[in-house]
Amino acid sequence: MADLDALETFTRAVRTGSFAAAARVLGITPAMVGRRIQGLEQRYGARLIERTTRAQRLTEAGETFLRHAETVLDAAAELEDSMRAAPGRLEGRIRMTGPATLGVFSLAGIVARFQAANPAVTVEMILSDRRMDLIADGLDLAVRIGELPSSSMIARRVGTYRLMLVASPDYLERHGAPAAPGELTAARCLINLNMSPRNRWPLSRGGRQEVAEVEGGLQIDNGEALRVATLEGAGIAYMPTDLVRADVAAGRLVPILADWQMLTLPIHLIHPSRRVPRRVAVLLEILAEELGRSHPS
Numbered sequence: 001m002a003d004l005d006a007l008e009t010f011t012r013a014v015r016t017g018s019f020a021a022a023a024r025v026l027g028i029t030p031a032m033v034g035r036r037i038q039g040l041e042q043r044y045g046a047r048l049i050e051r052t053t054r055a056q057r058l059t060e061a062g063e064t065f066l067r068h069a070e071t072v073l074d075a076a077a078e079l080e081d082s083m084r085a086a087p088g089r090l091e092g093r094i095r096m097t098g099p100a101t102l103g104v105f106s107l108a109g110i111v112a113r114f115q116a117a118n119p120a121v122t123v124e125m126i127l128s129d130r131r132m133d134l135i136a137d138g139l140d141l142a143v144r145i146g147e148l149p150s151s152s153m154i155a156r157r158v159g160t161y162r163l164m165l166v167a168s169p170d171y172l173e174r175h176g177a178p179a180a181p182g183e184l185t186a187a188r189c190l191i192n193l194n195m196s197p198r199n200r201w202p203l204s205r206g207g208r209q210e211v212a213e214v215e216g217g218l219q220i221d222n223g224e225a226l227r228v229a230t231l232e233g234a235g236i237a238y239m240p241t242d243l244v245r246a247d248v249a250a251g252r253l254v255p256i257l258a259d260w261q262m263l264t265l266p267i268h269l270i271h272p273s274r275r276v277p278r279r280v281a282v283l284l285e286i287l288a289e290e291l292g293r294s295h296p297s
Contacts, residue, residue: 004076007069009036010048014058014066015135015272019051025138040065074275090279091120097134098143101223102161102267103127105242107143110290114283121279129194129221134272140280141271143287146196154274158288159267159295162241165201165256166248170233177256178236184212188235193221201238203260238263267291 009032012022019033026033041048048062058066098107107125115123126132126139134142134153145161167177171188178184181203191198191214198219201212218234220226223243230237231247236256247253269284269291276284 004073006036006040007073009033010040011066011069011073012135013037013049013056014062016133017136018056021136025136070273074273077275077277089120090118090282092277092279093122093124094141094280094283095124095126095137095139096141096143096283097126097128097132097137097139099129099145100127101240101243102143102145104224106291106294107287110287111283114286118279118282123283129223134270140276141269141284143291144268144270146265148268148270153270153272155268155270156284156288157266157268157297159291160297161265161267161295163238163263163265164241164244164248164258165203165236165238165262166230166244166253167236167256168231168233168253169251171235172254174233177254181210181212181257181260184214184236187214189214189216190226190229190235190237191216191219192223192226192238193219194223195238202263203257205260267295 009022009026009028012025013019013033016022016025019030019037023030023033037049044061044065046061046065047059048065050057050059096111103125104127107127111123111125115121131144132139132142134140144155148155175188178187181201184201189201199214199216201214203210203212216235218229220229223240226237227239227243227247229235230239230244231252244253248255269287271280271284
């Protein structure tokens with residue numbers, strides 16, 4: 001039987017799309033990746049991956065081998081997880097990612113409580129509005145906001161993310177508040193580069209939906225920086241409710257078109273495989289429960 005390192009190397013090479021990317025994830029050289037896969041091909045007498053100077057593709061035998069290899073690796077991970085830890089005790093490392101604002105206002109607290117209750121688990125949490133590749137970046141799970149593209153990932157919707165239009169009292173005193181979505185077109189708007197599309201702001205009321213085509217000279221890819229610019233009176237912003245709730249309560253920011261319904265986005269948990277180590281499964285359940293409570297549908 002092939003050793004687990006060789007199977008892991010093969011699956012990483014397939015999922016990341018190249019020997020070089022697999023090498024980066026595994027911390028070995030591309031040459032070592034090639035030797036391990038060549039060893040598998042020699043052991044089983046079949047070509048698994050066809051490579052050219054520009055691309056690689058699985059052979060028919062490679063596709064079958066991949067399915068079995070992932071089953072073996074999942075079973076091995078589950079066995080190791082169950083045997084290394086004492087009954088009920090979680091151990092090991094979890095690598096996860098999530099969006100920055102949700103991470104600051106929700107994920108960090110949830111994960112901190114999980115890790116305090118399971119001190120033998122190390123959690124590496126990468127907060128970024130850039131959507132990382134779970135396979136290529138070696139991640140166990142991700143929290144994603146918005147609709148998901150079609151993929152082989154396992155996804156579970158756990159909550160709803162809400163946004164709102166806000167501006168500072170100073171801005172409203174100088175420029176006035178728009179009375180209808182169409183008036184946003186002529187207003188000074190702050191553009192969130194993480195929104196897609198970034199210059200079309202949907203609003204709805206009484207079954208009628210309008211999309212405001214907006215423009216703005218200040219365009220930012222970070223929610224906290226966008227909040228600061230809004231507080232400075234730079235314009236109207238379409239912001240996550242989490243980020244500006246305290247400012248609205250304190251009067252530092254004022255809701256705009258509050259009688260209209262703003263954009264809502266699904267919150268998903270995603271992971272690469274249905275079978276995950278027990279420590280990951282437990283964290284997934286805790287995230288689902290707490291995000292569902294703090295961001296109900």
